[in-house]
Amino acid sequence: MHKPVRNAWKFCRRHLSVGTQPKPVLSTKETLTDLFGRYHNYLRISLTERCNLRCQYCMPEEGVKLTEKPHLLTTDEVIKIARLFVKEGVDKIRLTGGEPTIRKDLPDIIYNLKQIEGLKTVAMTTNGLVLTKQLVALQKAGLDIVNVSWTHLLLRSMKKLQEEKAGIG
Ligand code: SF4
Numbered sequence: 423m424h425k426p427v428r429n430a431w432k433f434c435r436r437h438l439s440v441g442t443q444p445k446p447v448l449s450t451k452e453t454l455t456d457l458f459g460r461y462h463n464y465l466r467i468s469l470t471e472r473c474n475l476r477c478q479y480c481m482p483e484e485g486v487k488l489t490e491k492p493h494l495l496t497t498d499e500v501i502k503i504a505r506l507f508v509k510e511g512v513d514k515i516r517l518t519g520g521e522p523t524i525r526k527d528l529p530d531i532i533y534n535l536k537q538i539e540g541l542k543t544v545a546m547t548t549n550g551l552v553l554t555k556q557l558v559a560l561q562k563a564g565l566d567i568v569n570v571s572w573t574h575l576l577l578r579s580m581k582k583l584q585e586e587k588a589g590i591g
Pocket residue numbers: 473474475476477480481519520521549573574
């Protein structure tokens with residue numbers, strides 16, 4: 423696990439994290455170099471805590487306390503923060519959640535991120551539930567990489583297997 427860059431966390435602890443370049447690169451950008459000399463070029467932005475699935479370990483049946491809307495990043499704030507980080511050397515941003523596809527402004531966010539000079543890659547991690555409906559629009563907006571997380575399917579399969587073994591499936 424990498425240590426988060428102090429300056430980055432100051433922006434919004436709940437919604438931002440930074441990734442480390444595997445090999446340290448020579449750079450004059452000192453802001454995103456941590457105390458171990460690792461240069462961070464990769465930023466993850468969580469667009470929402472909400473999700474259209476209910477994986478037990480993440481969204482228990484009794485629910486979780488969600489952040490009120492006024493405290494969530496708006497489209498403009500996401501872009502503004504992204505610009506600041508790109509200025510400091512970030513060249514890859516990954517959009518995550520919760521589930522990022524439930525944000526109606528997702529294509530706008532991606533499009534505006536792609537306009538930022540110096541940002542090479544905009545990626546997204548999704549549970550894939552509505553991907554077939556949204557993929558074309560997201561691609562048109564400029565999305566470079568999609569990672570589909572299968573954790574929820576894996577958990578369901580394991581639960582089914584356990585139920586079958588116990589004779590309750
Ligand atoms: S798909 Fe991901 S974000 Fe959604 S409930 Fe499952 S683990 Fe949580």
